[in-house]
Amino acid sequence: MIMIDILLLFLLIWLSYKIATLKDIFRVSVNFIVFGMILSLVWLRLGAFDLALAEVALGAGITGALLLDTITFLKQYGKDYEK
Amino acid sequence: MKSKLFHTLVLSGAFFLFVVLCSALFLLDRFEPVIAEDIIKNLPYSGVSHDVTAVLLNFRALDTLMEVGVIFLALMAIYTVKPHFRYKPLSFENTITNTFVALLFPLIVLCSFYILYGGSYQSGGAFAAAALLAGGIIVLRLVKPRYLSDLQELSLRFVYVSGLLFFILVGIWTLLSGSFLEYRGDIATFFIISIESVLTLSLAVILATYFINAVQRFK
Amino acid sequence: MSIFIIAGVAIFIFGLVGVILQKGFIHKLVSLNIFTSGIFLIFISTTVHHEKADPLATALVLTGLVVTLGATAFALMLIRAYYKKRNQSENCNDD
Numbered sequence: 012m013i014m015i016d017i018l019l020l021f022l023l024i025w026l027s028y029k030i031a032t033l034k035d036i037f038r039v040s041v042n043f044i045v046f047g048m049i050l051s052l053v054w055l056r057l058g059a060f061d062l063a064l065a066e067v068a069l070g071a072g073i074t075g076a077l078l079l080d081t082i083t084f085l086k087q088y089g090k091d092y093e094k
Numbered sequence: 095m096k097s098k099l100f101h102t103l104v105l106s107g108a109f110f111l112f113v114v115l116c117s118a119l120f121l122l123d124r125f126e127p128v129i130a131e132d133i134i135k136n137l138p139y140s141g142v143s144h145d146v147t148a149v150l151l152n153f154r155a156l157d158t159l160m161e162v163g164v165i166f167l168a169l170m171a172i173y174t175v176k177p178h179f180r181y182k183p184l185s186f187e188n189t190i191t192n193t194f195v196a197l198l199f200p201l202i203v204l205c206s207f208y209i210l211y212g213g214s215y216q217s218g219g220a221f222a223a224a225a226l227l228a229g230g231i232i233v234l235r236l237v238k239p240r241y242l243s244d245l246q247e248l249s250l251r252f253v254y255v256s257g258l259l260f261f262i263l264v265g266i267w268t269l270l271s272g273s274f275l276e277y278r279g280d281i282a283t284f285f286i287i288s289i290e291s292v293l294t295l296s297l298a299v300i301l302a303t304y305f306i307n308a309v310q311r312f313k
Numbered sequence: 314m315s316i317f318i319i320a321g322v323a324i325f326i327f328g329l330v331g332v333i334l335q336k337g338f339i340h341k342l343v344s345l346n347i348f349t350s351g352i353f354l355i356f357i358s359t360t361v362h363h364e365k366a367d368p369l370a371t372a373l374v375l376t377g378l379v380v381t382l383g384a385t386a387f388a389l390m391l392i393r394a395y396y397k398k399r400n401q402s403e404n405c406n407d408d
Contacts, residue, residue: 020320027324027347031331036339043343050350057317059357059366060217061146064209065375068225069301069382074346076232076305081339081389089396093336104333108326115322119359120315127362129369145368146375154372161376168383175394221379304386 019053036085036092040078047071141282143215150219151286155275159265162258162293169254169300176307195237202230210294214283220290220297227294228301235306242306250299257296261289317358324351338392342385349381 026046033039047070054063085092133145133153140148150158206227213219235242264285265275277285328351331344353374360367 016316020316024320024323024327027327027331027351030347031327031335031344036337039340039343043346046347046350050354053317053354054357057357057361057366058364059371059374061219061222061371062357062366062374062378064217064222065225065378068222068229069378070346070350072229073225073232073301073304074382074385077386077389078339078343080305081393084393085339085396088393088400090400092396101334104330108330111329112322112326115325116319119318119322119355122359125360125362127360127367130362130367133368146371149368149372150375154369157372157376161379164380165383168387171387172390175390221375301382304383307390 016056019049019056022049023053036082040075040082043078044071044075047075139278139282141277141279141286142213144213144217146217147213147219147286151289152277152282155265159258159261159275162261162297165297165300166254166258169303172304172307191237195233199230199234202226202233206230206294206298210290211287213290214287220293224294224297224301227298228305231298231302232305235302250303253296253299254303255296257293257300260292264289314358314361318355321351321355321358324348324354327351338395339389342388342392346381346385349377353377 023046026042026049030039030042030046033042048067050070051063051067054060054066130145133149136153137143137145137148140152142148142152206223209218209226210220210223213223231242268275268277268285324347328344328346328348332341332348335341335344356374357366357370360370
Protein backbone atom coordinates (compact mmCIF):
# COMPACT_ATOMS: atom_id res chain seq x y z
CA MET A 12 0.00 0.00 0.00
CA ILE A 13 2.92 2.31 0.43
CA MET A 14 3.56 2.30 -3.31
CA ILE A 15 0.14 3.87 -3.92
CA ASP A 16 0.94 6.56 -1.35
CA ILE A 17 4.29 7.34 -2.97
CA LEU A 18 2.72 7.46 -6.43
CA LEU A 19 -0.09 9.80 -5.38
CA LEU A 20 2.22 12.16 -3.48
CA PHE A 21 4.75 12.28 -6.31
CA LEU A 22 1.94 13.20 -8.70
CA LEU A 23 0.78 15.91 -6.30
CA ILE A 24 4.25 17.47 -6.04
CA TRP A 25 4.74 17.29 -9.82
CA LEU A 26 1.42 19.03 -10.46
CA SER A 27 2.17 21.79 -7.97
CA TYR A 28 5.57 22.36 -9.57
CA LYS A 29 3.91 22.69 -12.96
CA ILE A 30 1.34 25.12 -11.60
CA ALA A 31 4.04 27.34 -10.10
CA THR A 32 6.09 27.58 -13.28
CA LEU A 33 3.81 27.39 -16.31
CA LYS A 34 2.81 30.44 -18.31
CA ASP A 35 -0.27 29.29 -20.24
CA ILE A 36 -3.42 29.96 -18.24
CA PHE A 37 -5.42 27.06 -19.63
CA ARG A 38 -2.79 24.49 -18.68
CA VAL A 39 -2.59 25.93 -15.17
CA SER A 40 -6.37 25.61 -14.71
CA VAL A 41 -6.53 22.02 -15.92
CA ASN A 42 -3.58 21.12 -13.68
CA PHE A 43 -5.42 22.69 -10.76
CA ILE A 44 -8.54 20.60 -11.39
CA VAL A 45 -6.47 17.39 -11.56
CA PHE A 46 -4.65 18.47 -8.38
CA GLY A 47 -8.00 18.73 -6.60
CA MET A 48 -9.01 15.23 -7.67
CA ILE A 49 -5.72 13.62 -6.62
CA LEU A 50 -5.88 15.48 -3.30
CA SER A 51 -9.29 13.92 -2.73
CA LEU A 52 -7.72 10.46 -3.14
CA VAL A 53 -5.01 11.44 -0.64
CA TRP A 54 -7.67 12.42 1.88
CA LEU A 55 -9.21 8.99 1.35
CA ARG A 56 -5.87 7.31 2.05
CA LEU A 57 -5.43 9.32 5.24
CA GLY A 58 -8.87 8.38 6.57
CA ALA A 59 -10.71 11.70 6.36
CA PHE A 60 -13.82 10.69 4.42
CA ASP A 61 -15.82 13.90 4.84
CA LEU A 62 -12.91 15.86 3.44
CA ALA A 63 -12.73 13.63 0.36
CA LEU A 64 -16.40 14.29 -0.45
CA ALA A 65 -16.15 18.03 0.13
CA GLU A 66 -12.82 18.48 -1.68
CA VAL A 67 -13.88 16.81 -4.91
CA ALA A 68 -17.13 18.75 -5.04
CA LEU A 69 -15.84 22.15 -3.97
CA GLY A 70 -12.18 22.25 -4.90
CA ALA A 71 -12.20 20.44 -8.21
CA GLY A 72 -15.81 21.11 -9.16
CA ILE A 73 -16.90 24.63 -8.41
CA THR A 74 -13.51 26.33 -8.32
CA GLY A 75 -12.51 24.62 -11.57
CA ALA A 76 -15.72 25.72 -13.29
CA LEU A 77 -15.23 29.30 -12.06
CA LEU A 78 -11.63 29.36 -13.36
CA LEU A 79 -12.61 28.10 -16.81
CA ASP A 80 -15.42 30.65 -16.99
CA THR A 81 -13.00 33.47 -16.19
CA ILE A 82 -10.58 32.26 -18.87
CA THR A 83 -13.35 32.43 -21.46
CA PHE A 84 -14.16 35.94 -20.30
CA LEU A 85 -10.50 36.95 -20.53
CA LYS A 86 -10.27 35.86 -24.15
CA GLN A 87 -12.48 38.78 -25.03
CA TYR A 88 -11.53 41.47 -22.55
CA GLY A 89 -8.08 40.50 -21.38
CA LYS A 90 -5.86 41.17 -24.36
CA ASP A 91 -3.17 42.69 -22.16
CA TYR A 92 -3.14 39.93 -19.55
CA GLU A 93 0.49 39.52 -18.54
CA LYS A 94 2.05 36.19 -19.35
CA MET B 95 19.84 40.82 -14.86
CA LYS B 96 17.85 41.99 -11.92
CA SER B 97 15.18 39.38 -12.58
CA LYS B 98 17.67 36.53 -12.48
CA LEU B 99 19.10 37.72 -9.17
CA PHE B 100 15.58 37.92 -7.74
CA HIS B 101 14.75 34.42 -9.01
CA THR B 102 17.82 32.84 -7.45
CA LEU B 103 17.24 34.69 -4.20
CA VAL B 104 13.65 33.47 -3.95
CA LEU B 105 14.56 29.90 -4.86
CA SER B 106 17.39 29.68 -2.34
CA GLY B 107 15.15 31.18 0.35
CA ALA B 108 12.50 28.60 -0.53
CA PHE B 109 14.95 25.73 -0.22
CA PHE B 110 16.17 27.03 3.14
CA LEU B 111 12.56 27.36 4.34
CA PHE B 112 11.87 23.80 3.21
CA VAL B 113 14.73 22.42 5.31
CA VAL B 114 13.72 24.48 8.35
CA LEU B 115 10.04 23.47 8.19
CA CYS B 116 10.74 19.78 7.65
CA SER B 117 13.10 19.62 10.59
CA ALA B 118 10.65 21.58 12.78
CA LEU B 119 7.79 19.24 11.90
CA PHE B 120 9.80 16.10 12.51
CA LEU B 121 10.90 17.28 15.93
CA LEU B 122 7.33 17.55 17.24
CA ASP B 123 6.18 15.26 20.03
CA ARG B 124 4.00 12.32 19.31
CA PHE B 125 0.35 13.25 18.88
CA GLU B 126 -1.86 12.43 21.87
CA PRO B 127 -5.54 12.18 20.84
CA VAL B 128 -6.89 13.75 24.00
CA ILE B 129 -9.73 15.74 22.44
CA ALA B 130 -10.88 12.78 20.34
CA GLU B 131 -11.43 10.73 23.51
CA ASP B 132 -13.48 13.58 24.96
CA ILE B 133 -15.58 13.75 21.80
CA ILE B 134 -16.25 10.00 21.76
CA LYS B 135 -17.17 10.10 25.44
CA ASN B 136 -19.75 12.88 24.86
CA LEU B 137 -21.09 11.48 21.60
CA PRO B 138 -24.29 9.87 23.00
CA TYR B 139 -25.43 13.24 24.38
CA SER B 140 -24.98 15.11 21.14
CA GLY B 141 -27.84 13.71 19.10
CA VAL B 142 -25.95 12.17 16.16
CA SER B 143 -23.77 9.09 15.81
CA HIS B 144 -20.90 10.45 13.73
CA ASP B 145 -18.10 12.36 15.41
CA VAL B 146 -17.35 14.90 12.66
CA THR B 147 -21.01 15.89 12.32
CA ALA B 148 -21.30 16.22 16.10
CA VAL B 149 -18.23 18.47 16.20
CA LEU B 150 -19.43 20.59 13.29
CA LEU B 151 -23.01 21.09 14.38
CA ASN B 152 -23.09 20.62 18.13
CA PHE B 153 -19.76 21.13 19.87
CA ARG B 154 -18.44 23.89 17.59
CA ALA B 155 -21.69 25.17 16.16
CA LEU B 156 -20.58 28.80 16.40
CA ASP B 157 -17.76 28.14 13.90
CA THR B 158 -20.28 26.74 11.43
CA LEU B 159 -22.44 29.81 11.91
CA MET B 160 -19.48 32.06 11.14
CA GLU B 161 -18.67 29.97 8.07
CA VAL B 162 -22.19 30.39 6.69
CA GLY B 163 -21.85 34.10 7.43
CA VAL B 164 -18.62 34.28 5.41
CA ILE B 165 -20.25 32.57 2.42
CA PHE B 166 -23.14 35.01 2.61
CA LEU B 167 -20.71 37.93 2.83
CA ALA B 168 -18.88 36.73 -0.30
CA LEU B 169 -22.24 36.54 -2.06
CA MET B 170 -23.01 40.15 -1.14
CA ALA B 171 -19.56 41.19 -2.36
CA ILE B 172 -20.17 39.46 -5.70
CA TYR B 173 -23.54 41.22 -5.96
CA THR B 174 -21.76 44.58 -6.00
CA VAL B 175 -19.89 43.79 -9.22
CA LYS B 176 -22.67 41.75 -10.77
CA PRO B 177 -24.42 44.38 -12.95
CA HIS B 178 -21.29 44.79 -15.05
CA PHE B 179 -21.64 41.45 -16.79
CA ARG B 180 -24.28 40.46 -19.28
CA TYR B 181 -24.88 36.89 -20.19
CA LYS B 182 -24.94 35.63 -23.73
CA PRO B 183 -26.26 32.06 -23.82
CA LEU B 184 -24.13 30.11 -26.22
CA SER B 185 -25.49 26.60 -25.95
CA PHE B 186 -26.93 24.90 -29.00
CA GLU B 187 -29.79 22.46 -28.72
CA ASN B 188 -28.17 19.07 -28.76
CA THR B 189 -29.49 15.55 -28.25
CA ILE B 190 -26.44 14.34 -26.34
CA THR B 191 -26.41 17.10 -23.75
CA ASN B 192 -30.21 17.06 -23.36
CA THR B 193 -30.28 13.33 -22.62
CA PHE B 194 -27.24 13.60 -20.38
CA VAL B 195 -28.73 16.28 -18.18
CA ALA B 196 -32.14 14.57 -18.13
CA LEU B 197 -30.54 11.42 -16.75
CA LEU B 198 -27.99 13.11 -14.51
CA PHE B 199 -29.87 15.82 -12.65
CA PRO B 200 -32.38 13.57 -10.78
CA LEU B 201 -29.48 11.32 -9.76
CA ILE B 202 -27.61 14.33 -8.40
CA VAL B 203 -30.62 15.42 -6.34
CA LEU B 204 -31.05 11.87 -4.99
CA CYS B 205 -27.36 11.50 -4.09
CA SER B 206 -27.35 14.91 -2.45
CA PHE B 207 -30.26 14.03 -0.16
CA TYR B 208 -28.67 10.67 0.65
CA ILE B 209 -25.42 12.33 1.67
CA LEU B 210 -27.33 14.94 3.70
CA TYR B 211 -29.37 12.49 5.75
CA GLY B 212 -26.57 9.94 6.01
CA GLY B 213 -24.53 12.55 7.83
CA SER B 214 -25.99 11.44 11.14
CA TYR B 215 -24.38 8.02 11.11
CA GLN B 216 -21.67 8.10 8.40
CA SER B 217 -19.55 10.61 6.54
CA GLY B 218 -21.38 13.33 4.73
CA GLY B 219 -23.22 16.23 6.20
CA ALA B 220 -24.55 19.49 4.88
CA PHE B 221 -21.52 20.89 3.03
CA ALA B 222 -20.81 17.98 0.70
CA ALA B 223 -24.52 17.73 -0.15
CA ALA B 224 -24.73 21.46 -0.84
CA ALA B 225 -21.68 21.37 -3.09
CA LEU B 226 -23.08 18.42 -5.07
CA LEU B 227 -26.45 20.10 -5.52
CA ALA B 228 -24.74 23.32 -6.61
CA GLY B 229 -22.86 21.34 -9.24
CA GLY B 230 -26.16 19.95 -10.48
CA ILE B 231 -27.70 23.42 -10.75
CA ILE B 232 -24.64 24.66 -12.68
CA VAL B 233 -24.94 21.77 -15.16
CA LEU B 234 -28.64 22.54 -15.59
CA ARG B 235 -27.83 26.18 -16.24
CA LEU B 236 -25.20 25.38 -18.82
CA VAL B 237 -27.31 22.97 -20.86
CA LYS B 238 -30.82 24.35 -20.53
CA PRO B 239 -30.73 27.97 -19.46
CA ARG B 240 -34.42 28.48 -20.11
CA TYR B 241 -35.45 26.32 -17.15
CA LEU B 242 -33.92 28.77 -14.72
CA SER B 243 -34.66 32.02 -16.48
CA ASP B 244 -38.04 32.86 -14.98
CA LEU B 245 -37.17 32.73 -11.31
CA GLN B 246 -38.24 35.80 -9.41
CA GLU B 247 -35.37 37.74 -7.89
CA LEU B 248 -37.31 38.31 -4.64
CA SER B 249 -37.89 34.61 -3.91
CA LEU B 250 -34.25 33.94 -4.70
CA ARG B 251 -33.21 36.47 -2.07
CA PHE B 252 -35.41 34.68 0.49
CA VAL B 253 -33.60 31.43 -0.26
CA TYR B 254 -30.18 33.09 0.14
CA VAL B 255 -31.06 34.49 3.53
CA SER B 256 -32.98 31.51 4.94
CA GLY B 257 -29.97 29.37 5.92
CA LEU B 258 -28.25 31.97 8.05
CA LEU B 259 -31.54 33.25 9.47
CA PHE B 260 -32.74 29.81 10.59
CA PHE B 261 -29.40 29.09 12.25
CA ILE B 262 -29.50 32.37 14.17
CA LEU B 263 -33.15 31.81 15.19
CA VAL B 264 -32.30 28.37 16.60
CA GLY B 265 -29.47 30.00 18.51
CA ILE B 266 -31.76 32.64 19.98
CA TRP B 267 -34.32 29.95 20.88
CA THR B 268 -31.71 28.06 22.88
CA LEU B 269 -30.43 31.33 24.35
CA LEU B 270 -33.75 31.69 26.21
CA SER B 271 -33.09 28.53 28.26
CA GLY B 272 -29.31 28.21 28.45
CA SER B 273 -26.44 29.42 26.28
CA PHE B 274 -26.36 30.39 22.63
CA LEU B 275 -26.50 27.27 20.42
CA GLU B 276 -26.34 24.73 23.21
CA TYR B 277 -28.58 21.69 22.91
CA ARG B 278 -28.32 18.08 24.03
CA GLY B 279 -30.29 14.87 23.86
CA ASP B 280 -33.38 14.29 21.73
CA ILE B 281 -34.05 17.95 21.01
CA ALA B 282 -30.52 18.08 19.61
CA THR B 283 -31.35 15.55 16.90
CA PHE B 284 -34.34 17.60 15.81
CA PHE B 285 -32.37 20.83 15.75
CA ILE B 286 -29.43 19.33 13.87
CA ILE B 287 -31.52 17.71 11.15
CA SER B 288 -33.62 20.82 10.58
CA ILE B 289 -30.58 23.11 10.49
CA GLU B 290 -28.81 20.81 8.04
CA SER B 291 -31.78 20.61 5.67
CA VAL B 292 -32.30 24.36 5.44
CA LEU B 293 -28.55 24.93 5.22
CA THR B 294 -28.14 22.50 2.30
CA LEU B 295 -30.79 24.17 0.16
CA SER B 296 -29.61 27.67 0.95
CA LEU B 297 -25.90 26.95 0.47
CA ALA B 298 -26.52 25.09 -2.80
CA VAL B 299 -28.31 28.09 -4.28
CA ILE B 300 -25.60 30.47 -3.01
CA LEU B 301 -22.76 28.35 -4.44
CA ALA B 302 -24.57 28.10 -7.76
CA THR B 303 -24.96 31.88 -7.81
CA TYR B 304 -21.18 32.23 -7.56
CA PHE B 305 -21.12 30.78 -11.08
CA ILE B 306 -24.38 32.07 -12.59
CA ASN B 307 -23.85 35.67 -11.75
CA ALA B 308 -24.65 37.53 -14.87
CA VAL B 309 -27.63 39.71 -15.51
CA GLN B 310 -29.88 38.32 -18.19
CA ARG B 311 -29.76 40.09 -21.47
CA PHE B 312 -33.21 41.40 -22.18
CA LYS B 313 -34.25 41.29 -25.80
CA MET C 314 2.83 9.30 7.71
CA SER C 315 6.12 11.12 7.46
CA ILE C 316 6.06 11.16 3.65
CA PHE C 317 2.75 13.03 3.85
CA ILE C 318 4.45 15.73 5.91
CA ILE C 319 7.31 16.09 3.41
CA ALA C 320 4.82 16.29 0.53
CA GLY C 321 2.74 18.86 2.40
CA VAL C 322 5.76 21.08 3.02
CA ALA C 323 6.81 20.73 -0.63
CA ILE C 324 3.37 21.80 -1.85
CA PHE C 325 3.46 24.72 0.60
CA ILE C 326 6.85 25.86 -0.73
CA PHE C 327 5.77 25.52 -4.37
CA GLY C 328 2.61 27.51 -3.69
CA LEU C 329 4.59 30.28 -1.99
CA VAL C 330 7.15 30.43 -4.82
CA GLY C 331 4.28 30.55 -7.32
CA VAL C 332 2.64 33.50 -5.59
CA ILE C 333 5.91 35.46 -5.58
CA LEU C 334 7.33 34.63 -8.99
CA GLN C 335 4.32 34.36 -11.29
CA LYS C 336 3.10 37.35 -13.23
CA GLY C 337 -0.60 37.58 -13.88
CA PHE C 338 -3.37 37.57 -11.35
CA ILE C 339 -5.00 34.23 -12.05
CA HIS C 340 -1.66 32.39 -11.77
CA LYS C 341 -1.14 33.98 -8.38
CA LEU C 342 -4.65 33.04 -7.29
CA VAL C 343 -4.26 29.39 -8.28
CA SER C 344 -0.90 29.24 -6.51
CA LEU C 345 -2.58 30.64 -3.40
CA ASN C 346 -5.12 27.82 -3.54
CA ILE C 347 -2.33 25.26 -3.78
CA PHE C 348 -0.69 26.94 -0.80
CA THR C 349 -3.78 26.49 1.39
CA SER C 350 -4.18 22.87 0.25
CA GLY C 351 -0.62 22.17 1.34
CA ILE C 352 -1.33 23.61 4.78
CA PHE C 353 -4.42 21.41 5.12
CA LEU C 354 -2.39 18.36 4.16
CA ILE C 355 0.16 19.09 6.90
CA PHE C 356 -2.61 19.71 9.40
CA ILE C 357 -4.41 16.41 8.78
CA SER C 358 -1.33 14.23 8.39
CA THR C 359 0.11 15.23 11.78
CA THR C 360 -3.10 14.34 13.62
CA VAL C 361 -3.83 10.87 12.27
CA HIS C 362 -4.37 8.12 14.83
CA HIS C 363 -5.66 4.56 14.42
CA GLU C 364 -6.01 4.96 10.63
CA LYS C 365 -8.61 7.69 11.04
CA ALA C 366 -8.32 11.43 11.06
CA ASP C 367 -8.95 13.55 14.10
CA PRO C 368 -12.59 14.80 14.11
CA LEU C 369 -11.75 18.27 15.36
CA ALA C 370 -9.02 18.76 12.73
CA THR C 371 -11.39 17.50 10.02
CA ALA C 372 -14.05 20.01 11.07
CA LEU C 373 -11.57 22.90 11.02
CA VAL C 374 -10.21 21.95 7.59
CA LEU C 375 -13.75 21.64 6.22
CA THR C 376 -14.51 25.16 7.38
CA GLY C 377 -11.24 26.38 5.85
CA LEU C 378 -11.99 24.76 2.48
CA VAL C 379 -15.36 26.45 2.17
CA VAL C 380 -14.00 29.86 3.21
CA THR C 381 -11.18 29.51 0.62
CA LEU C 382 -13.80 28.83 -2.03
CA GLY C 383 -15.70 31.99 -1.10
CA ALA C 384 -12.55 34.10 -1.22
CA THR C 385 -11.49 32.61 -4.58
CA ALA C 386 -14.91 33.31 -6.12
CA PHE C 387 -14.83 36.93 -4.97
CA ALA C 388 -11.25 37.40 -6.21
CA LEU C 389 -12.19 36.05 -9.65
CA MET C 390 -15.10 38.48 -9.84
CA LEU C 391 -12.78 41.37 -8.98
CA ILE C 392 -10.33 40.30 -11.70
CA ARG C 393 -13.14 40.23 -14.23
CA ALA C 394 -14.37 43.69 -13.22
CA TYR C 395 -10.81 45.06 -13.38
CA TYR C 396 -10.14 43.83 -16.90
CA LYS C 397 -13.53 44.88 -18.11
CA LYS C 398 -13.04 48.42 -16.84
CA ARG C 399 -9.63 48.65 -18.47
CA ASN C 400 -10.53 47.33 -21.90
CA GLN C 401 -14.09 48.53 -22.17
CA SER C 402 -13.68 51.43 -24.57
CA GLU C 403 -11.80 49.41 -27.22
CA ASN C 404 -14.36 46.84 -28.27
CA CYS C 405 -17.49 48.18 -26.62
CA ASN C 406 -20.52 47.84 -28.81
CA ASP C 407 -23.44 47.73 -26.41
CA ASP C 408 -22.02 47.75 -22.93
